[in-house]
Amino acid sequence: MTGAADLEVFLDDTPGETRGVIARGGRYTHFLIHRDEDPPQHRLGARSVGRVTQVVPGLRGAFVDVGAGPAAFLPLGRNDSVAQGERIEVAVVAEPRDGKGAAVRRLGPGEGAPRLVESGPSIVQTLRRLAPDAPILTGPPAIDASLEAESEALAETHAFAADGLDLAVQRTRALVAVDIDHAPAHGRDPAKGRARANAEGLRQAARLIGLKNWGGLVIIDAVGDGRDGEALSRAVRAAFSEFPQAAFGPVSRFGLAQLSLPWTRTPVEEVLSLSVRTRAQALVRDLRRRLLTDTATARLVARCVPEEATAAGLLVAALGPRAAVVADLSVAPGCGRIQED
Known part of the structure; x- marks a missing residue:
């Protein structure tokens, strides 16, 4: 378990979209997103x-x-x-x-x-509830943390070289599949290595499922042949102990662990589904970061395709007089660039 010193909390309040991020022990555990146009009745x-x-x-x-x-x-x-x-x-x-x-x-x-x-709790209120004693960091560090959390939340495979782990956490219409692979270290006890790999793989899988805001049926293919179902069952319960209302099933004869997690938030990949709105928001976030880190330049202009410029217009205006957005047909969709005026 990590202490308060290992806890970091970030708030990225870019116009159009507010993001909250929590990291424990250097690993992201929570990634919250509210878009301004989301109906408050649905939060x-x-x-x-x-x-x-x-x-x-x-x-x-x-x-x-x-x-x-x-x-x-x-x-x-x-x-x-x-x-x-x-x-x-x-x-x-x-x-x-x-x-x-x-x-x-x-x-x-x-x-x-x-x-x-x-209204439901704001992101700030949620961060305060989850981490009441931690300072909330804003500005460029928060933007960077939100982008790192986004990248990890949208990835399907994750490598943890220090632990020899290769982890896949993937969602289908029916379930969430977790596959834990382990490269055993030469000269070490294989059984102990498998137990350590499963414990760490399950811990990381639980963290990533929470980060992605997923729920439903979870099927876990752990390291080994599943003959020690009792040990695997205990490890699964320990890894997912912080999920409220989690329901744990038996380990199957094929060595697959099963559990069910409640759905609470809209999955990250649905909130950030590829669209003009998402691309425009990403450009506004990049522009805001440049404005915060480059205070000497009088004016910064974001150039992007016309539909993205239209979607970003009011959001860029909220950044102040140093910011502008210009439609540019020479720019590819999703490849907007920021230049000095």
Whole structure:
């Protein structure tokens, strides 16, 4: 376990998108993103008055209009019931993903039109809750940390040379697959080496799944043939002990460990899916970093394709009079450049 001295917290508040990052022991553990245009009704923890638009017995739930975007889904227990048209107050327990609306839980009766009652915690509030005693770093160090966390969160394979580990953490429609490979060190006990590799591989897999904001069924192919299922099961429980509501299954006869994790936030790869908006935001972030580190230049101009310039226009204006964006047909999409004016 790492102490407070090993904890780093970063806040990148670039116009258009706020990012929060937490690192423990030099490894990123949390990567939070809020975009300005995201409906606040869909954010984790938000409370809204909603109207039940459809009850679906086959799904044991109902769809609820919360006043923005796709309807939220309300799971219903065996003894729960709602009626179509009923007004209820709900709270978001899982943000939208895979084109689906948020998942909510019922708080009680509601009145009036669907609307937001209380926003979910901001990124600053979430950082304070997760790391109450750590200072929050901003400016260029925060921008750099957010870009490093983004790169790791979007990667599917991860190498840890010091531990001889090659780790793949990949998501499909049905599940998250974790594959731990290990290169044993010459002259060391193979069994002890496998145990250490599995413990570290599981620890890193848990960290990366949290960083990516993933949930659902997780299948883990660990090092070895799985004959010691009890030891592997204990290692999995230890690695994922900080995940609330995690459900652990048995190790299969093929040596595969299984667990289920709750979904809470929109996966990072969906928030940052390749689009004009994402490319424009990346250019605004680069421009802001240049402005913060190059205070001597009177004016800096971002040149990009016209659609990116349009998307970035208001965000660049928020950076102040030293910043500008210009449409340039000679620049390839996603390859915007920053120059002195």
